[in-house]
Amino acid sequence: MIGVEVTLADLPLRADLVGRSPYGAPQLDVPVKINTNENPYPPSAALVADLAASVAAAATELNRYPDRDAVALREQLAGYLSVSTGIELSSANVWAANGSNEILLQLLQAFAGPGRSALGFEPSYSMHPIIASGTRTTWISCPRRADFSIDVDAAADLIAERTPDVLFITSPNNPTGGSLPLQDIRTLVRAAPGIVVVDEAYAEFSDRPSAIGLIDQFPAQLVVVRTMSKAFAFAGGRLGYLAAAPAVIDALLLVRLPYHLSTLTQAAASAALRHADDTLGSVAHLVAERRRVTQSLADNGFDVIASDANFLLFGTFADQAAVWQDYLDAGVLLRDMGIPGYLRATIGTDAENDVLLDVSMKLQRMRENQ
Ligand SMILES: Cc1ncc(COP(=O)(O)O)c(C=O)c1O
Numbered sequence: 001m002i003g004v005e006v007t008l009a010d011l012p013l014r015a016d017l018v019g020r021s022p023y024g025a026p027q028l029d030v031p032v033k034i035n036t037n038e039n040p041y042p043p044s045a046a047l048v049a050d051l052a053a054s055v056a057a058a059a060t061e062l063n064r065y066p067d068r069d070a071v072a073l074r075e076q077l078a079g080y081l082s083v084s085t086g087i088e089l090s091s092a093n094v095w096a097a098n099g100s101n102e103i104l105l106q107l108l109q110a111f112a113g114p115g116r117s118a119l120g121f122e123p124s125y126s127m128h129p130i131i132a133s134g135t136r137t138t139w140i141s142c143p144r145r146a147d148f149s150i151d152v153d154a155a156a157d158l159i160a161e162r163t164p165d166v167l168f169i170t171s172p173n174n175p176t177g178g179s180l181p182l183q184d185i186r187t188l189v190r191a192a193p194g195i196v197v198v199d200e201a202y203a204e205f206s207d208r209p210s211a212i213g214l215i216d217q218f219p220a221q222l223v224v225v226r227t228m229s230k231a232f233a234f235a236g237g238r239l240g241y242l243a244a245a246p247a248v249i250d251a252l253l254l255v256r257l258p259y260h261l262s263t264l265t266q267a268a269a270s271a272a273l274r275h276a277d278d279t280l281g282s283v284a285h286l287v288a289e290r291r292r293v294t295q296s297l298a299d300n301g302f303d304v305i306a307s308d309a310n311f312l313l314f315g316t317f318a319d320q321a322a323v324w325q326d327y328l329d330a331g332v333l334l335r336d337m338g339i340p341g342y343l344r345a346t347i348g349t350d351a352e353n354d355v356l357l358d359v360s361m362k363l364q365r366m367r368e369n370q
Contacts, residue, residue: 016133016136017133020133023126023127023130025335026333028328028333030328030331030332030333031331031332031355032331032332032333032348032352032355032356033333034311034332034333034334034345034346034347034348034352034356035333035334035335035344035346036235036335036346037174037202037230037309037310037311037346038229038230038233038235038346039230039231039232039233039235039279039282039286039310040286040346040347040348040349040352041233041282041349042233043233043234043272043275043279044275044278044279046275046278047271047272047274047275047278047279050271050274050275051267051268051271051272054267054268054270054271055264055267055268055271057267058263058264058266058267059264061263062263062264064263065258065259065263066259066261066262066263066266067263067266068258068259069253070096070261070266071091072266072270073096073261073266073269073270073273074091074094074095074096074241075090075091076270076273076274077091077094077096077241077273078090078091078093078094078243080273080276081094081212081226081243084204084210085209085210085212085213087210087212087213087215087216089212089243092246092249093215093243093244093245093246093249094241094242094243094249095241095242095244095248095249095252096239096240096241096261096269097239097240097241097256097260097261098238098239098240098260098261098265099227099229099238099239099240100199100201100225100226100227100229100240100241100242101127101131101240102240102260103225103240103241103242104127104128104131104197104199104225105131105134105135106252106255106256107166107195107197107223107225107242107252108131108132108135108137108166109135109255110251110252110254110255111165111166111194111195111251112132112135112137112165112166113135113136113137114136114137116137116138116165116166117137117138117139117140117162117163117164117165117166118132118137118138118139118140118164118165118166118167118168119139119140119141119142119158119159119162119164119166119167119168120139120140120141120142120167120168120170121142121143121144121150121155121168121169121170121173122141122142122143122144123144123148123175123176123337123339124144124168124170124173124174124175124176125168125170125173125174125175125199125201126337128168128170128199129141137165137166140158140162140164142155142158144176147305148173148176148178148305148313149178150180150184152180152184152187152188155188155191156187156188156190156191157191159188159191159192159193160191163193163194164192164193164194165193165194165195166194166195166196166197167188167189167192167194167195167196167197168197168199169185169188169196169197169198169199169211170198170199170201171185171198171199171200171208171211172200172202172203172205172206172307172308172309173309174201174202174309174311175311175313175335175337175339175344176305176307176313177305177306177307177308177309177311177312177313178305178306178307178308179206179208179308181208182208182209182211182213182214185198185211185214186214186217189214189218189221189222192221194221195221195223195248196218196221196222196223197223197224197225198211198222198223198224198225199225200224200225200226201225201226201227201229201230202230202231202308202309202310203226203231204230204231204232204280204283205230205231205283205286205287205290205308205309205310206308206309207308208308210224211224212224212243215243215244215245219244219245219247220245220247222244223242223243223244223248224242224243224244225240225241225242226240226241226242226243227239227240227241228240228241228269228272230310231279231280231282231283231310232272232276232279232280233279233282234269234272234279237265237268237269237272238265239265239268239269239272286310286347287310289347289350289353290307290309290310290312290347292353293312293345293347293353293356293357294306294307294312296357297312297314297357297360300360300361300364301364302314302315302316302360302364303315303316303342305342310346310347311344311345311346311347312344312345312347313337313339313342313343313344314342314343314344314345315341315342315343316341316342317341317342317343318341320336320339320340320341320342320343321336323343323363324336324343326363326366327343327359327363330359330362330363331355331359332355332356332359
């Protein structure tokens, strides 16, 4: 290996990045990996066959750059959103990128950056402040209540006072699982002076209406971000997208890298969308499992935060970091988000959920006997 004598401290790193930690959900090889909110069910054989054939066909044209604007894929995504929300969208309302993280980055590049600010309700998705930091956007944290809900009146006051250029609302919220009702989103958009990003990464697991229904009311402000990484079981494919007024997409065209979405990604995502009905069939089962795991944990004395997503935040633990290690030693990888007393578990297969429950009860008995 070359260059090992140089460390990060030797590099002329931007001063504001010194001492920061990279995003890092551990990727460990353990029997029950339920720490990154993936769909536990792999793609169907029919999807894999369609995807392989589509990618093989696309490979014959890899000497050419991809469709820079991914129009065919955006049409398919618009079709999916129109059917699932009942709101008519066209490809001009939809933009796609490599995961919703890239969508979030492009939004902050276009609407935030140096001298501008973004506000989020924490605890929430940890990449929002990290992408803000990477784009030199000032981050404003608005704490949630002790039960992880948002005090909407206090939030509207803070928004009016701090006038963030971008407001993040994650609904259902990661890592706490709860949703914000549309009337509350409307209140916050009215208070906000700029762009409001509603991050709906887990929308398919919730039976609440999408904020896409509010875009027509707030076309110069509202952006709804979605991903194929969760319900669509396509985390490895890296495909995120948004719904907004066409002008928002015009703004993103100014900052996106040319040809950002490869021909292979477009072909693979397109194949995954053709099998959407089949893939999304797992959602109802995961929701039923979420209810079963919630009930069982609650029956055994755990505090489980009500979730509309494919994960649960549960506790309470005197030392959640130590308990996270106990679960890992028992072969269960959870997520410690640094929220005192709580850990997050993704809803897995039935067998994985059984292991989670089994280990939870065993560890609880051990703690009681200490
Ligand atoms: C709320 C939220 N938004 C966005 C993402 C990013 O997903 P991806 O970049 O895989 O689309 C995640 C992933 O965990 C998330 O929880």
